[in-house]
Each structure stands twice: as C-alpha cells, then as structure tokens.
Amino acid sequence: MSEAAANWHVSQASYESWLREVEAPMRKRMQSIDGPLISIVLTTYNTPQHWLCQAVDSVCRQRYQNWELCIVDDGSTETAVWGTLVEYRQRDARIKVKRATTNSGIATAGNSAIAMATGDYVAFMDHDDCLPDHALLCVAHELAQHAGARLLYTDADHLDINGQRCRPYFKPAWNHELLLGQNYLNHLTVIATPLLQELGGLRQGYDGSQDYDLLLRAVELLQADQIRHIPAVLYHWREVPDSVSRSDLASAAAAARRAVQEHLQRIGSPASVHPARGALIYNRVDWPLPQPRPSIAVLRQYEPATAPEQVRHKTATHDGITVIECPRPATLPQLLAQLDACDLQRCDMLCSVPPGSQPRGSEWLMSLAAIAGRREVGCVGTALDHGGEPGPPPVVSGELGCETYWGGGRAYFAAARLDREVLLLEQQAPLLLRQEHLRALAAAADASLESYPVHMALALGCQRMGLRNIWTPGILATVPAGAPPDDFAVSAPEVQSDDDPNYNPNLAFCRQRPETA
Numbered sequence: 001m002s003e004a005a006a007n008w009h010v011s012q013a014s015y016e017s018w019l020r021e022v023e024a025p026m027r028k029r030m031q032s033i034d035g036p037l038i039s040i041v042l043t044t045y046n047t048p049q050h051w052l053c054q055a056v057d058s059v060c061r062q063r064y065q066n067w068e069l070c071i072v073d074d075g076s077t078e079t080a081v082w083g084t085l086v087e088y089r090q091r092d093a094r095i096k097v098k099r100a101t102t103n104s105g106i107a108t109a110g111n112s113a114i115a116m117a118t119g120d121y122v123a124f125m126d127h128d129d130c131l132p133d134h135a136l137l138c139v140a141h142e143l144a145q146h147a148g149a150r151l152l153y154t155d156a157d158h159l160d161i162n163g164q165r166c167r168p169y170f171k172p173a174w175n176h177e178l179l180l181g182q183n184y185l186n187h188l189t190v191i192a193t194p195l196l197q198e199l200g201g202l203r204q205g206y207d208g209s210q211d212y213d214l215l216l217r218a219v220e221l222l223q224a225d226q227i228r229h230i231p232a233v234l235y236h237w238r239e240v241p242d243s244v245s246r247s248d249l250a251s252a253a254a255a256a257r258r259a260v261q262e263h264l265q266r267i268g269s270p271a272s273v274h275p276a277r278g279a280l281i282y283n284r285v286d287w288p289l290p291q292p293r294p295s296i297a298v299l300r301q302y303e304p305a306t307a308p309e310q311v312r313h314k315t316a317t318h319d320g321i322t323v324i325e326c327p328r329p330a331t332l333p334q335l336l337a338q339l340d341a342c343d344l345q346r347c348d349m350l351c352s353v354p355p356g357s358q359p360r361g362s363e364w365l366m367s368l369a370a371i372a373g374r375r376e377v378g379c380v381g382t383a384l385d386h387g388g389e390p391g392p393p394p395v396v397s398g399e400l401g402c403e404t405y406w407g408g409g410r411a412y413f414a415a416a417r418l419d420r421e422v423l424l425l426e427q428q429a430p431l432l433l434r435q436e437h438l439r440a441l442a443a444a445a446d447a448s449l450e451s452y453p454v455h456m457a458l459a460l461g462c463q464r465m466g467l468r469n470i471w472t473p474g475i476l477a478t479v480p481a482g483a484p485p486d487d488f489a490v491s492a493p494e495v496q497s498d499d500d501p502n503y504n505p506n507l508a509f510c511r512q513r514p515e516t517a
Contacts (some may be wrong), residue, residue: 009167009412010507015157018506019165023233027134030063035140038067038190039119043109044081044127045074051128051238052081056088056095058236059125064136069095070116075103107202107210114201121152123190124211128238130159131188135234139190142230150192150226151218153185154234155506161241165233169413172420173501174227176219177470180260180273181418182282183212188235191218206259208252213259220266231505253281260285269374277474279414284474289366290373294348295320296365296432299338301328302355321365322347328355332449332457336442351432352454356480359430360385364475368432371419371470378462379433381425381455383416383473390416390473422471422502424459429477431455437462 010018040059044052059069073082085097096116100109114122123139125131135154143149157168171184178184189211199217206213219227253275260283261273269287276282300323324342329335335352339345349369353359359382371380383390425431441449441461449457459469 010170012166015166015168022506026232027132030134030137030141032063033137033140033144035064035066035143036120037118038064038121038123038136038139039117039193040067040069040123040125041110041113041117042069042071042125042127043074043106043113044071044076044085045103045109046076046078047081047127049080049084052084054130055125055127058130058132060088060092060095061133062131062136063133064140066140067094067136068117068119070113071095071097072109072113072116073097073099074105074109075100105204106207107204110210111201114196117193120193121190122193122196123188125235126187126237128240129187130236130238132234132236134232135188138230138232138234139188142228146228148226149228150195150222151185151215152190152228152230154188154230155232155504156187156235156237157233159236159238161239165236168233168506170231170233170504170506171229172503173229174224175421175502177468178418178420179216179219180264180283180285181276181420182414183209183215183256184413185215186211187237189215195221206255208248209255209259212256213262216259216263217266220263249281256281257283276414276417279417282414282418285419287370287374289370290348293320294369294373295346296322296349296351296369297339297342297344297347298323298351298353298365299335300325300353302326303328329454331451332441332454332461335454336438339438345435347435349432349434350438351430352458353430354428354455357428357430358478360476360478364430364477365432367475368430368472371472372432372434376468377470378437378465378467379425379431379455379459379469381422381431381459381469381471382429382475382477383471384426384429385476385478390476416473419470419472419474420502421468422459423463423469423500424456425469425471426477427453427455428479430475431458433458433462437465437467440465 042055047055056069056071059067071085073085076082082099085095085099089095089097098112098116100112110124121139121143123136138154139152142152153171155168155170157165160166169184172178175184191214195218198221199214201214202210203213257273257275264271264273264285271285271287274284274286276284298321302325322344324338324344326338326342329338339350344350349372351365351368359365364382368380368382371377438458441458444461444465446461446464449461452460462469
C-alpha cells in the first residue's frame with residue numbers, strides 16, 4: 001500500500017493500541033445472555049479449504065450459543081468443499097448444509113440458505129471471512145436493549161494476507177444520505193427474519209451488490225429507530241489478492257448504481273445516480289431542482305468594520321436571485337431582522353455566504369437549492385476547499401470542538417467524496433435552507449438558539465424540527481488563508497457529548513488522518 005493510501009485509513013499502530021486498550025477489556029466485561037435464535041447464512045463456491053474452515057470455526061467459537069449456521073454449496077467443482085461441510089455438520093447439529101448440483105449464482109444460493117434459516121434474525125457472512133467470538137453476543141445484547149430493532153449493522157475490519165487485523169471501518173449511525181453513496185452498512189448485517197421474508201430475499205441481476213440492493217429495499221420499510229448501529233468491530237473481511245477483476249468491480253459498481261436508482265424511484269424521487277467524483281466505485285446523486293424554479297436570497301456577508309455605513313445594505317436581483325451585501329449577523333435574531341429590513345419574505349430560499357467565503361463553479365447555488373428542495377432536508381452546506389480537494393465533513397465534540405479530520409478527497413472510505421447527514425455544518429462555508437424552515441424557526445422563538453453563531457443556530461433548529469442537515473462535497477468553498485477552524489464546543493444538548501451520531505465513538509478527532517479514540 002502506498003504512503004498516500006495508508007493515510008486514508010486508521011494507522012496500524014493506532015488500531016493495535018485500540019485493540020489492546022478498548023476492545024480487549026470490552027470483550028472481558030461482556031456477560032452471557034439469553035436471546036433469540038440467530039441464523040447465519042453462508043454460501044460457498046470452490047472456497048479454499050483453510051479459509052472455509054476458519055470461517056466456520058469462527059462461528060463455532062461464538063460465546064453466544066443460540067445460533068445456527070446455514071450453508072449452501074453452490075455447485076463447487078472442488079470436492080473437498082462438500083466433504084469439509086459434511087464433517088462440520090456431523091460435529092455440530094447447529095450447522096445445516098445443502099448442496100446445489102449446479103452453480104446458480106450468489107442470489108439463488110443465498111436465498112436457498114435463507115430458506116434453511118429458522119431463527120428470529122438472519123446474519124449474512126461471506127465464505128472466507130470470520131467473526132470475532134463476541135460478535136453474536138454483542139448483537140444479542142443490542143437486541144435485549146432495543147427489542148424493536150429490525151436491522152442491525154456493525155463496524156468491521158480487514159484480515160490481510162497474513163491474517164492480521166487491519167484497516168477498520170468505524171461507521172456512523174444510521175445515515176440514509178451516506179447509504180445512497182456507498183453500502184456502508186455492509187458487514188456484519190443482521191435482519192429480522194419476518195422483514196427478510198417480506199422483502200423476498202436477494203434479487204437476481206445485482207451480482208456483487210446483491211446485499212446493497214437488499215438493504216436499500218429493507219430501509220424503505222423501516223423507521224430510523226428500527227435501524228441500530230453497534231459501534232464495535234464484529235466482522236473480519238478477508239483481503240484476497242486479485243480476487244476481484246476490474247471487470248467484476250465495474251459490474252458490481254454498475255449494479256450498485258442501478259440498485260440506488262431503483263430505490264430512489266420507489267421512494268418517489270426523480271434524482272439520477274452517477275459515479276462519485278474521485279471515487280468511481282461509489283455513487284453521486286444529482287437531485288432535480290424544484291419546479292417552479294425557486295427564488296433565492298443570497299446574503300453575501302462582510303465583517304461590519306470592513307465597509308462604510310452607506311453601503312451596508314446593497315441589493316441586486318437577476319433571474320429570481322436576489323443578492324444582498326450586508327454585515328455578518330452575529331445571531332439568529334440579527335439575521336431575521338436583516339431579512340425583514342430587506343423585505344425578503346417572498347423568496348423561497350435563503351443562502352448565507354460568510355465573509356471571505358467563495359463558492360467554486362457556476363452552478364453551486366442551484367446545486368444547493370436542489371438538495372434543499374427535498375421535504376426532509378433542513379440546511380445544506382458545502383465543503384471547504386483544501387487545495388482543490390474537499391475537506392471532510394464537520395464532526396461535533398462537546399469537549400474538543402469540531403475537527404475536520406484528515407484531509408484529502410479519498411480519505412477514510414471516501415469520507416470527503418460522499419454527501420452525508422451531519423448535525424452541524426461548516427460555519428465558514430455557504431449554507432442554504434428553505435424560507436419556510438426559517439419562518440418556522442422564527443415562530444418557534446427558541447431562546448436557546450439566540451446565543452449561537454447563525455449557521456449553528458440554523459442547523460440546530462432544523463435538527464430539532466426533525467429535519468436533516470446535509471453536507472455536500474460536490475460544492476467547494478474557499479476561505480481566507482489562516483482562517484481558524486470551526487469551534488462547536490458549546491452548551492447545546494446536541495453537542496454536549498462526544499457521541500456525534502454521524503461520527504463514531506471509537507475514532508479520535510484528528511486533523512491529519514483517522515486515529516482511534
């Protein structure tokens with residue numbers, strides 16, 4: 001791996017320290033628990049025997065005992081595969097095996113394994129991967145605390161060619177916007193059996209992304225509180241050199257985009273899906289502009305001391321866009337007063353551009369308006385320009401403030417390439433929201449928002465109204481050289497803990513590269 005690529009992941013030294021200091025004590029503290037039967041489904045096809053044995057052994061070593069393993073051999077031509085499965089079935093009655101006479105593909109074989117399952121929940125596992133011994137125990141504990149959960153997912157790491165654990169993916173909590181860009185749920189995923197049956201299992205025609213398609217269909221039937229993230233590494237994904245050809249990868253990426261496109265159609269969105277810029281295996285969603293075309297008020301702000309009194313309010317209107325040059329409001333009440341003074345109540349949307357902030361490109365305003373036009377969206381903010389690359393999304397910590405963690409467009413599983421839901425947005429970057437949300441905030445008269453910087457107050461207010469704030473790296477904004485980083489260390493309840501749901505408690509707030517907490 002190149003030095004640049006290494007910076008896209010948690011450093012090995014940091015991860016090994018986390019394994020010793022965080023994971024190991026947690027595993028020791030975990031108590032046995034009674035819980036539902038969990039069915040693990042696994043398909044094989046000419047799997048190397050040593051990897052197949054490691055996969056099955058990892059299930060047999062589970063500290064949680066109420067499981068069954070349902071394996072379908074999808075017509076392997078290597079006879080040792082079936083012989084190995086038969087041996088395991090003879091050793092443990094919880095292991096069920098079935099042999100297909102021909103190779104029918106991952107979806108058909110997977111559905112055959114699902115049909116064997118009798119558990120309350122179904123977990124998906126690949127034939128050469130492994131589970132840590134506390135994986136199902138963690139799932140059982142989560143289900144005991146959240147009985148209404150119907151879809152659970154966990155963090156994961158990789159096993160290199162030597163079997164060493166490396167490159168963990170510490171994931172955020174449920175984030176629909178991010179799921180449109182990548183299948184970040186992936187492994188380990190556990191689904192309630194009735195839900196899986198309602199979905200009809202895996203679908204043909206999505207090879208390489210059949211699980212992505214399944215999850216997209218699943219979340220359409222769920223409320224947010226029925227989707228649970230377990231912030232623990234409960235899956236080891238094996239890195240197999242040259243296991244996927246470029247053509248297979250391209251085919252899987254195309255299937256993923258098709259799955260996302262169909263998902264958007266099912267939920268009533270006319271958006272289109274394309275390869276993400278700079279991360280072609282992931283997705284970019286282009287949202288249509290609301291019709292009729294919205295009128296937008298753009299507040300280009302300057303620091304009050306930088307202009308004489310007579311030009312403190314300068315207005316120009318063209319093609320439905322009104323641009324107002326005005327002093328930077330310090331608080332939400334000041335912003336509302338400015339809007340009243342400029343008679344902007346009839347504009348459909350408001351865009352706040354902080355002093356010195358320069359959005360790049362000619363379509364930035366309409367791109368923000370397209371995202372903000374969705375009924376579930378509150379505020380939309382741009383990424384900051386880091387030498388031509390998008391800086392990563394803002395992260396909230398009550399103790400440490402916001403840290404724009406590790407720069408670079410391809411950093412940490414494309415963190416700076418994909419739109420995502422966030423709690424707060426960059427204070428130095430343009431922010432846009434619909435006028436109706438601004439009026440609702442004004443009517444609510446939430447006094448607790450009055451002491452916060454404007455962008456923070458707008459984002460917090462929208463979040464409290466049940467709206468989603470979206471950060472988009474598809475639009476970049478430059479800021480003056482030497483501008484200080486944002487500071488979100490405030491007294492709002494939403495930012496009083498280090499548990500930003502759009503981050504991960506196992507990650508530290510580090511600017512240069514991701515590190516474990």
